[in-house]
Amino acid sequence: MHINNQMLILASMNTFNSENTQAGRLTKAPENFLAPADIRQVQDEAKNGRRGFLRRAFAAAGAAVAVPVMAQSNPVPEGGGDPNILNLPAHSRGLGQSVATDGYGKPSQYESNVQRRPSPGLTQTAQASVSFAPLQSLFGIVTPSGLHFERHHQGWWDIDPSKHRLMVNGSDEKIVKTPMVFTMDELMRLPVVSRFHFIECGANTGMEWGNVAVPTCQYTHGMLSCSEFTGVPLKLLLDRAGVDYKRGRYVLAEGADGSSMTRTVPMELIESGEVIVAFAQNGEMLRPENGYPLRLVVPGVQGVSWVKYLRRIEVGDQPYGAKDETIHYVDLLPGGQHRQYTSTQECKSVVTTPSGGQVLLDQGFYNISGLAWSGRGKIKKVDVSTDGGRNWRTARLETPVLSKCLTRFNLDWVWDGKPALIQSRAMDETGYVQPANRQLRAVRGSRSIYHNNSIQTWLVQESGEVKNVQVA
Amino acid sequence: MFKLRKAGLLKLGAALACVYTLASAPVAAESLYAGIGRSATPKEIAAWDIDVRPDFKGLPVGSGSVAQGMDIWEAKCASCHGVFGESNQTFSPLVGGTTADDIKTGHVARLNDAAYPGRTTLMKVSTLSTLWDFINRAMPWNEPKSLTPNEVYAVVAYLLNLGSIVPDNLVLSNTNMAEVQKLLPNRNGVTTDHGLWPGKGMGNGGKPDVRAVACMKDCVSEVVIKSSLPDFARNAHGNLAEQNRMVGAQHAVDTTRAPPTTVAEARIAAGAIAPVAAGPATPAALTQKYACVACHGIDAKIVGPGFREVASKYAGRADIEAYLAGKIRSGGTGTWGTNVMPAQTLSEAEAQTLAHWIAGGAGK
Numbered sequence: 001m002h003i004n005n006q007m008l009i010l011a012s013m014n015t016f017n018s019e020n021t022q023a024g025r026l027t028k029a030p031e032n033f034l035a036p037a038d039i040r041q042v043q044d045e046a047k048n049g050r051r052g053f054l055r056r057a058f059a060a061a062g063a064a065v066a067v068p069v070m071a072q073s074n075p076v077p078e079g080g081g082d083p084n085i086l087n088l089p090a091h092s093r094g095l096g097q098s099v100a101t102d103g104y105g106k107p108s109q110y111e112s113n114v115q116r117r118p119s120p121g122l123t124q125t126a127q128a129s130v131s132f133a134p135l136q137s138l139f140g141i142v143t144p145s146g147l148h149f150e151r152h153h154q155g156w157w158d159i160d161p162s163k164h165r166l167m168v169n170g171s172d173e174k175i176v177k178t179p180m181v182f183t184m185d186e187l188m189r190l191p192v193v194s195r196f197h198f199i200e201c202g203a204n205t206g207m208e209w210g211n212v213a214v215p216t217c218q219y220t221h222g223m224l225s226c227s228e229f230t231g232v233p234l235k236l237l238l239d240r241a242g243v244d245y246k247r248g249r250y251v252l253a254e255g256a257d258g259s260s261m262t263r264t265v266p267m268e269l270i271e272s273g274e275v276i277v278a279f280a281q282n283g284e285m286l287r288p289e290n291g292y293p294l295r296l297v298v299p300g301v302q303g304v305s306w307v308k309y310l311r312r313i314e315v316g317d318q319p320y321g322a323k324d325e326t327i328h329y330v331d332l333l334p335g336g337q338h339r340q341y342t343s344t345q346e347c348k349s350v351v352t353t354p355s356g357g358q359v360l361l362d363q364g365f366y367n368i369s370g371l372a373w374s375g376r377g378k379i380k381k382v383d384v385s386t387d388g389g390r391n392w393r394t395a396r397l398e399t400p401v402l403s404k405c406l407t408r409f410n411l412d413w414v415w416d417g418k419p420a421l422i423q424s425r426a427m428d429e430t431g432y433v434q435p436a437n438r439q440l441r442a443v444r445g446s447r448s449i450y451h452n453n454s455i456q457t458w459l460v461q462e463s464g465e466v467k468n469v470q471v472a
Numbered sequence: 473m474f475k476l477r478k479a480g481l482l483k484l485g486a487a488l489a490c491v492y493t494l495a496s497a498p499v500a501a502e503s504l505y506a507g508i509g510r511s512a513t514p515k516e517i518a519a520w521d522i523d524v525r526p527d528f529k530g531l532p533v534g535s536g537s538v539a540q541g542m543d544i545w546e547a548k549c550a551s552c553h554g555v556f557g558e559s560n561q562t563f564s565p566l567v568g569g570t571t572a573d574d575i576k577t578g579h580v581a582r583l584n585d586a587a588y589p590g591r592t593t594l595m596k597v598s599t600l601s602t603l604w605d606f607i608n609r610a611m612p613w614n615e616p617k618s619l620t621p622n623e624v625y626a627v628v629a630y631l632l633n634l635g636s637i638v639p640d641n642l643v644l645s646n647t648n649m650a651e652v653q654k655l656l657p658n659r660n661g662v663t664t665d666h667g668l669w670p671g672k673g674m675g676n677g678g679k680p681d682v683r684a685v686a687c688m689k690d691c692v693s694e695v696v697i698k699s700s701l702p703d704f705a706r707n708a709h710g711n712l713a714e715q716n717r718m719v720g721a722q723h724a725v726d727t728t729r730a731p732p733t734t735v736a737e738a739r740i741a742a743g744a745i746a747p748v749a750a751g752p753a754t755p756a757a758l759t760q761k762y763a764c765v766a767c768h769g770i771d772a773k774i775v776g777p778g779f780r781e782v783a784s785k786y787a788g789r790a791d792i793e794a795y796l797a798g799k800i801r802s803g804g805t806g807t808w809g810t811n812v813m814p815a816q817t818l819s820e821a822e823a824q825t826l827a828h829w830i831a832g833g834a835g836k
Contacts, residue, residue, distance in 0.1 A: 073739075094817050101760045113714055120709060124563070128613075137717045154613060167512050167520055171529060179512040186508045211699040215709055215727075240505055249673045252523060258616040260609040262523060266671020301670060312520050319674065321526040321599040323606035330596065330662065336583040338596065338661055342668035346680065356701070357712035358722035359742040362735065366721055375670075376678070383686060388695030392688045417735065421695060427686055435684040443682050447586060451668065459700065464738040465725045469700040 073362040113137070116147050119219050122207070127155035130201070132222025135352045135371065140398070141196070141406040143225035145287050151201055151223065151303060152289075154258035159309060161285075161293035164256065166277065168241045170248065171316030177242030184279065184293055187232055193276060194230040195299070196405045198373045200345050202302035202329050205452040209441075212468050217355035220456060220468060224371070226406040229297045231278030234270050238315065245271070248315035252322075253296045256311035262322040263305040264341065265298055267315075274299045274404075277310060299404035300375030301343045302450075304329055331448040339448075345375035347434050348453035349382055349409070349426035360464040363417040368395070372407045374428035379407040381427045386413060388421030388457065388471050389436065395424070420460040421471065437470060522617075524605040528649055531604065535645030536626025538633045544623050545630050548612045557592075557634045566593040567634045570657035575637060578660030594635040598662045600653040603628050703731065713742065753822065755829035756836075762818055764826070767811075770834050777808045779834035786831070796827035 077083070107114070116131040123129040133149040143149075150156070161184045170176030201223035207213040214220055234251075251270060255261040269275050278297045279285060286292040291308025298305045304324050319325070319341060330338035349372035354360055368386075372379045378401055383392035395409040409424070426434045437454035444451075459469045524530040546555065554560045557567030569582045569592045580595045582588045597603060608624045610616045619627065629644035637655050638644070644652060653659065669675035707727040709715075716724030723742035725732070732738035759765045767775035768782075777785075786792045800823045803815040816823070829835075 095763065097761055098763045098766060110718060114717055115715070117709075117715065128563075134715070137720075154610060154616065167516065169512060169517050169521055171525070179517055180509045181512045181516060182509040189508055190505065212701050213705075215701055215706065215712060216715065216724075218715065219709060236505075237509075240509060249671070254520075254523065258610060258613075260522075260616070262605075262609075266669065266673060268671040314521065314523065316525070318525055318527060318529075320523060321602050321605075322523075323602055323610075326599055326602040326662075327593050327596050327606075332583060332591070333663075336579060336581070336661065337663045338583075338598075338658075339664070339666045339668070340598070340662040341664055341674055342666055344668040344670050344678070346668070353720075354722050357724050357727070358716060359725045359732070359738045360722055360735070361739045361742065381686070383688065389692050390690060390695060392686075392691070421697075425684075425686065432680055433684040433686045435682045439684050440682055459697065462734070463732040464735045465732060466722070467701055469697045472696040472698040 073364075114147065116149060116222075117218065119207070119214060128153055130223060132218045133225050134218050135222050135224065135350070136217045136355050136358065138352070139408075141226050141371070141400075141408050142282060143227060145227065145282050145284070145290070148225040148227065148281075148287065148290055149201070149223050150289050153261060156289050157257055157309065158288040159256065159293060164293050164309075164311070166237075166294060166310060167312045168237055169312070169314055170243075171252075171314055171318075175244050175248045175315050175317065176238075177244075180237075180241045182237070187277065187294070188279060190232045190236060192230050192232055193273075194228055194280075195276070195297075196226065196228045196400070196402050197297060197299045198224060198226040198345075198404065198406045199297075199303045199306055200224045200348075200373070202304060202342070202345070202450040205348075205454075205456075206449045208437075208470070209448060209452050210446045212470055214356075215468055216357040217350060217352050217456075220356070221350045221352075223303070224373075224406075226373075227281045228283070229276060229278040230280035231276040231294075231297065233273050234275045234277050234296070234313065235273055237277065237313070238270065243315050247317045250316045250319050252312075252314040252316060252320045253305070253307040253310060254312040254314070255291075255307045256309040260311075261304070261307050261324070262320060263307060264319040264322065264325060265296075265301070265305055266343075269298060269301070277313075298343075300345060300377075302329070302345050305343060329450060331444070331450045333448065334445040342451055345373070346451065346453045347374035347376065347379070347426050347428040347432050348372070349379075349424040349434055350456045351384070351422050351424045351458060354422065354460060354466045355458050356466055356468040358466045360415055360460060360466070362464075363415050366413050366415055368411045368413045368422065370395075370409055370424050372397075372409055372424070372426035373405065374426065374430075374432070375404060376432065377429040378403050379426055380429045380431075382407075382409040383425045383427075384409075384411045384413075385423045385425070386420045389423055389425075389455070392425065415460065417462065419462055421469070422458045422460060422466075423455050425455050438472060522605075522609055524601045524608070526599040526601045528601055528646070531601070531646050531649060532621045533646050534621035534625050535643050536622045536624070536629055537643045538626075538629045538638070538640055540623075541626035541628070541630025541633070544619070544627050548615075548619075549627065552613060557631065564593065565590055566631060568592045569595040570635055570637070572636070574657035575655050578656070578658065580658040580661060583658070583661065594631075594637070594657060596658055596661070597656060598659050600628070600649055600656055603631065604649070706731065753825070755826055755834075758818070758822055758826055762816055762822075767813070773808075775811050776813055779830045782830055783833050792831045793824065793827045796830055797823040800826055 114134050114137040116133055118129055118131050129152065131150040133143055133147050164184055166182045166187060168176065169179035204223035205220055208220055245267065249267045251265045251267055253263055253265060265275065276297045277294060279294050281290060286295060294310045295308045296306050296310050325341055330340050331342050332338050349370055351368055351370035353369045354366065360366065368384055372382045379397065382395045382397065384395050385392045393411060395411040398408040398410060401407050435454055440454045457469050457471050459467045461467060552563050553566055557565065559565045569588060570580055574580045583591065583595060604624060607627055608619065612618065625644045629638060629642050632638045633640060633642065637657065638652060664674040665676060667676050667679040667681060711726060711728050712724045713726040725738065726741045729741055732741050769778040771780050772778040786795065789795060800816055803813045805812040
């Protein structure tokens with residue numbers, strides 16, 4: 001029913017629908033740069049096709065941006081002025097609050113809608129669960145630490161850092177020359193690096209493999225965050241302990257919490273200097289929910305390998321077959337085999353604004369904005385389509401563009417009030433292009449749960465409400 | 473001059489190169505970072521090195537029977553995982569979906585059956601070490617690492633028995649784990665032939681399995697929507713209007729209402745969301761907000777009197793709260809000295825809240 005409707009709408013997308021002009025709204029907009037004569041022309045032209053109109057109308061108005069008929073979203077009220085301007089508010093007439101009113105400042109009370117949230121029904125317990133970052137409300141590339149997505153397997157802890165230890169040992173006596181223990185005081189004396197990286201759960205967008213399941217960008221893509229991490233390259237600690245790098249090609253990372261999470265990491269990533277034992281995030285110590293006081297940072301690799309509350313590193317000559325490498329985080333393929341040790345997060349992107357559940361309040365100019373990332377390196381290009389993937393325009397990449405880090409993209413767009421299907425498609429520096437979900441499913445089927453990096457589609461309906469859809 | 477500077481830079485460069493060599497060479501690292509970290513003792517390693525690999529390296533000596541496992545299961549596991557491993561609809565089922573034929577082939581046939589509800593642990597697990605390792609390190613869920621090695625063997629034995637993989641009389645031990653491994657129904661069900669292992673030891677070297685191209689124009693002839701969020705699920709994640717910023721390029725739709733059909737309707741719906749009302753302010757918050765504490769201490773004078781000094785001075789007064797509320801709003805001078813307290817622009821209700829708090833002794 002609904003789907004059929006949408007298909008009809010799409011079929012008529014190329015023919016101008018005169019009902020969309022909403023002529024009555026034009027009179028509300030006295031500051032509109034179109035003169036009444038122009039408006040009449042617009043209405044006439046609307047009935048006869050619009051290409052010529054756009055060129056003429058805007059040449060006449062001298063507009064810099066090709067805006068179609070629009071009403072002012074902020075019209076002048078009856079009294080000849082905005083009461084928010086005419087009546088000075090209390091904050092212009094009184095004494096504000098003191099310094100250090102709050103020793104650790106909080107966001108404005110008006111931002112209280114911006115929260116990380118669980119997806120109802122996804123998990124049955126609150127300690128083995130997920131909360132999703134509100135990507136639709138974030139700017140730039142850094143996730144505020146308090147909004148970082150959470151995945152806990154057995155609840156989170158706030159661990160006394162003076163009692164936390166990191167052990168480095170080997171799977172046998174020869175593979176690590178001197179098994180060692182480090183206190184936090186010691187680790188924090190060592191040379192550190194600070195780097196921006198994304199972290200994405202391998203199951204991000206997993207609910208959408210087969211069909212649309214959730215309403216907003218927060219739930220489709222919110223197991224994704226990006227921070228500046230500061231810590232000691234793991235290579236330095238392994239060098240300190242004396243590792244046989246010829247035999248020791250696999251590293252086990254283990255947490256100190258109840259679940260004592262374990263994951264195998266390839267030695268190649270540690271040798272590259274990328275893997276760090278991090279204690280800080282966005283200028284302060286890690287948040288407890290993110291592994292305070294110590295977590296592993298494995299750039300480009302799915303979040304489950306970024307072991308929190310890191311207590312032990314073991315160097316071995318074989319992968320470890322941990323629970324989350326054997327029973328979970330394995331990808332079921334057509335034919336019944338599971339892919340094991342899938343770790344890299346492939347190139348992916350999503351438009352965060354406009355996105356599912358939002359409403360475009362008027363026609364006219366919008367900034368399409370989103371995030372792109374790749375576990376294989378830097379983002380090279382992001383293309384955006386507003387017609388469901390028929391035609392694409394290349395978006396602007398905002399700086400910085402960093403390896404294995406979120407990259408923000410923006411693109412000018414003028415909404416003409418008709419249904420639009422908004423997509424983004426990222427390419428990374430290896431030349432890999434983010435696939436459509438039909439391309440992904442053709443190879444992997446739709447039951448894999450993990451590693452869904454397909455192109456996301458948002459349908460902007462005529463009402464302005466944006467809806468999560470998938471196109472064939 | 474120029475020559476001198478250049479020579480200086482060269483010297484500095486040489487010094488930096490030297491430091492770099494020290495930092496990157498393993499032997500030098502030992503001396504450079506001497507005193508940071510110490511050798512782990514055998515006792516410490518034994519306490520933490522609990523992992524068990526697929527080749528059973530790390531497996532402690534011990535044993536446990538199916539019968540012993542049943543007792544432990546019913547006491548410590550069944551509350552979450554169900555008496556039969558079916559998991560009471562809380563956690564993922566552990567048992568079910570495997571057959572005697574799967575035990576022969578090492579492939580669970582039902583993994584190909586999309587209609588089969590769920591995928592149980594015994595349908596997926598390919599290495600027995602994984603069950604032992606995980607139960608030992610993380611179970612029971614609310615009391616991890618409390619089982620003895622013998623109890624872990626017993627629980628693993630019972631779990632396999634629930635799945636009809638081992639007989640009722642099995643005693644599982646470090647000596648027969650490798651034999652039991654050969655019975656796991658999905659032992660041949662995993663592959664590392666993929667491009668998502670970022671190392672050389674496994675996989676295909678990082679070659680992607682899906683190849684898309686960045687077409688720019690007329691890329692698809694027909695766009696058909698094949699899936700969209702059903703209307704009944706529109707509000708399933710709560711009112712989306714409360715999950716988006718209340719200001720910005722887009723607002724969020726009020727999903728407690730019917731879907732809007734026009735932009736005008738949508739705007740009314742989205743704009744109708746009132747700002748979140750702040751709860752009644754606490755006295756402590758008010759003293760911060762109006763900077764009272766800049767001049768008044770809790771106990772003692774700063775510029776004006778301490779709040780508790782005020783409370784004790786007027787303790788006998790019947791109208792103490794009304795009097796103080798009035799003084800807060802009007803300000804004054806002379807009662808406590810010559811410093812002037814300016815009139816405060818706070819509401820009557822806020823003044824009363826503060827007056828009540830001061831009269832009550834300015835507690836926390």
